[in-house]
Amino acid sequence: MSSFISDTSLHTAPVRKKVETLSSALSLPTVRRALGMFEGEHPSSRLGGNDDPLSARDYAFEDEARLIDWKSSAKNGHPMVVDRERSVTSRVHLLIDNGIEMDGRTESGETALQVAANAMCMFAALSTRRHDTISLVFGDSKSIIRKPFKGGLAQFEQSIDEGIGDRERSSRNFNALLDYAHTLGDKGSLVIIATDDHALDVKQMRVVRLIAAMHPLILIDVVPLNPFRPITLGHVIDGVDSRRIPAFMISEKNATAVDAHRQYVATQLADELKKNKATLIRAASSDEMFSKFLHLVSMTLKTPSLSTGLTMVGSGEQR
Numbered sequence: 001m002s003s004f005i006s007d008t009s010l011h012t013a014p015v016r017k018k019v020e021t022l023s024s025a026l027s028l029p030t031v032r033r034a035l036g037m038f039e040g041e042h043p044s045s046r047l048g049g050n051d052d053p054l055s056a057r058d059y060a061f062e063d064e065a066r067l068i069d070w071k072s073s074a075k076n077g078h079p080m081v082v083d084r085e086r087s088v089t090s091r092v093h094l095l096i097d098n099g100i101e102m103d104g105r106t107e108s109g110e111t112a113l114q115v116a117a118n119a120m121c122m123f124a125a126l127s128t129r130r131h132d133t134i135s136l137v138f139g140d141s142k143s144i145i146r147k148p149f150k151g152g153l154a155q156f157e158q159s160i161d162e163g164i165g166d167r168e169r170s171s172r173n174f175n176a177l178l179d180y181a182h183t184l185g186d187k188g189s190l191v192i193i194a195t196d197d198h199a200l201d202v203k204q205m206r207v208v209r210l211i212a213a214m215h216p217l218i219l220i221d222v223v224p225l226n227p228f229r230p231i232t233l234g235h236v237i238d239g240v241d242s243r244r245i246p247a248f249m250i251s252e253k254n255a256t257a258v259d260a261h262r263q264y265v266a267t268q269l270a271d272e273l274k275k276n277k278a279t280l281i282r283a284a285s286s287d288e289m290f291s292k293f294l295h296l297v298s299m300t301l302k303t304p305s306l307s308t309g310l311t312m313v314g315s316g317e318q319r
Contacts, residue, residue, distance in 0.1 A: 015118050015286040016157065022294070023125035023153055029063050031129045034297045038279060039090075039190040039216040056082045090132040091186045093215075094120050097195035098138040098164065099172025104196065104224045107231075108285035112222040116194035117160050118286040119220045122293045123192055124156040138163050139177035140170040174199040178207045187214050194220035197262055205272045212276040219273060221266065223284035228254035 026034070056072050059079035072080040102113035120136075127134055128151075136147045136159060149159045174195055181191055191211060200221060211217055227236050227245050229252075236245040270280045281296075283289035 015290050016121060018290055019118070019121050019125050020153060022122075022297075023129060026126075026129070026297075027060065028129060029060060030297075031126050035090075035126050035130060035190070037296070037299070038218060039188070056080050090127075090130060091135065091189040092123070092127045092132050093135045093137065093181070093184055093186075093189060093191045094123065095137045095139065095177055095181055095191070095193045096120065096160075096163070097140075097172050097174055097177060097193075097199055098167050099140040099174075099199075100169045101172050101198055102196060102222075103169075104198075106223065106284050107225055108287070110286060112196040112224055113164050115222045115283065115286050115289060116196075116220055117164055119194055119222075119281070119283075119289045119293070120160060120192065121153070121157055122290065123218075124160075125153050128152045128156060136160060136163065137177075137180070138167065139173065139180065140167070141173040141176075142168060142170040144176065144180050172199060175204065175207075178204060178211065181211050181215075182207055184215065189215055190218070191215040192218045192220065194222070196222040196224050197266070198224065200265065200269055202265065202268050202272065205269075208273070208278070209276050212273075212278045217273075217276075217278035219269075219278065219280050220289075221269075221280060221282040222289075223262070223282060226255050226258050228258055 056069065056076075057080065059068055059073075059081050063081050067081050068079050069082040072082055096113075096116055098113070102116065103111050105111060106115060108115075124134060134149055134156065136149050136156070138145050138147065145163075147159055147163050149156060172195075177193065177195075181193060184191065200219075208217070208219075225231070225236070228250050230250055236250070237243060266280075266282055270282075273280045279296075281289065281292050283292055
């Protein structure tokens, strides 16, 4: 784990503001489509479903044409969409690696844990709009704790900030977090797991495959600081014993070798996840994570990009 000493004040407020803006800008049909891309379509939205109708509303541009109810449309004289009752409540499981290793810095100056928490807020922004049941879980080598949560996005942000702020400084046990995910009930519920590059290994794919067989799975991978690349914000130290990285080790040759190894492992992992219909989102900062998240939502809407009124973003590059 690597960190660095810096006088720069680190804030999560800018990206959280973008998340809040996006949450309020997206309509409920758009939110459902965005989440449906990850978790699969709910039976209540399929053609020919026999669930009880809850309400009829005017067709909007965000709706798919196949969802038009022709009987209601003929009766009202214009296209109508019927929302049908869901037989189960949608549940989303958000699991965060809360080990001390996540205190390592990224190139943006944020800790890996801050980036992971902001990524979870992005998905919570969609889930709270849809009134999903959200299970928020923190895991390290000492314990796996489920933090109760109820409310909207603001309450979720408070819960996740309390969870990462009040924790004991214990090492990670990512394998235990994966095992916990494997034991989850609610087959078909969305599972999102956040960690960093150091925790991930292709050897863990056996249990990942088991999780993906039961749940739609998204893996959030935070890219930590490359300890051998020169930085301008301070100096690099070892996150465990606080010793400085020796100056003779900080070179472009060593940094390139580390980047190449990380990219090789990430490519292998992405290929394995794709085979199992799971999603990998890999980023080195909250802003890059938000860009990639927005790109995924844009793909759902079949538009090249989305604007939140604060910035226009696309896919971003993987590091």
